[in-house]
Amino acid sequence: MRPNRDHTTTAGAGPAGRAGRTRSDREAAAPSGSVRLLLFATVREAVGRSEVVRTVPARGTTVAELLAELQREHPPVTALLRSCRFARNGRYVRATTAKLRPGDDLAIHPPFSGG
Amino acid sequence: MGIVLTRRPLSVATVYEELQSREDGGVVIFLGRVRPDRGRFGTVVALDYEADAPMAQRALRRLAAEARSRFSIRRVALHHRLGRLPVGTVSVIVGAAAPHRSTAFRAARFLIERLKAEVPIWKTDRARPSHRRPRRPPAGGAR
Numbered sequence: 001m002r003p004n005r006d007h008t009t010t011a012g013a014g015p016a017g018r019a020g021r022t023r024s025d026r027e028a029a030a031p032s033g034s035v036r037l038l039l040f041a042t043v044r045e046a047v048g049r050s051e052v053v054r055t056v057p058a059r060g061t062t063v064a065e066l067l068a069e070l071q072r073e074h075p076p077v078t079a080l081l082r083s084c085r086f087a088r089n090g091r092y093v094r095a096t097t098a099k100l101r102p103g104d105d106l107a108i109h110p111p112f113s114g115g
Numbered sequence: 116m117g118i119v120l121t122r123r124p125l126s127v128a129t130v131y132e133e134l135q136s137r138e139d140g141g142v143v144i145f146l147g148r149v150r151p152d153r154g155r156f157g158t159v160v161a162l163d164y165e166a167d168a169p170m171a172q173r174a175l176r177r178l179a180a181e182a183r184s185r186f187s188i189r190r191v192a193l194h195h196r197l198g199r200l201p202v203g204t205v206s207v208i209v210g211a212a213a214p215h216r217s218t219a220f221r222a223a224r225f226l227i228e229r230l231k232a233e234v235p236i237w238k239t240d241r242a243r244p245s246h247r248r249p250r251r252p253p254a255g256g257a258r
Contacts, residue, residue: 040165041237090170107167107235114164114171114195114236115147115207115227 033102060099117192141216
């Protein structure tokens, strides 16, 4: 199935009629798109997967908002997230202010324990 | 420059090779191995190591560069292994070469401490339950 590339005029409609995952290289063409959450160690074990895909509106959503959603679905991650750092596309960001837009990756890093 | 993040066995010989130079009189190589800690779920038989590979590679390169400039040395090595490592397996090797031993020791110490604190690598215990749980091969089996 080919994603619908038509420009949509409303932003508030949400992802209700989404036919497939939109490739968001042309951000403006899509009202929403996906971000990937990359999970490691304790958080990966709590969620049961190493990667989670979420839909966000083209205008973006904050890291904190996305994390709240993850916590609602997987309550055990709540305590873990308090000690995590968050990297958007390879750079650490502040969860309360940093925005995620379609096509972004967010890595969730629990305290490191290499060596 | 000797940055390695791999699922394959680590080699002291390779690290030593990378630290070769005519000028350096001191070479320090540190090996970290998996130890059989007692955890909540029994004695650790293996550790699963994982990394955010692209960010870990970058952090290792940054750390190597910082060590070289901080100690004015030319050669350092940072090798870390990933995957399931049984007790006794070498999980990390760091090395530093310097004109004199004191600098080589300090640089190697700096490298391992900072690696543990700053590089996105994680280990997870795989324990053998100390009570009467049926014994079964570690999940994923032998490789």
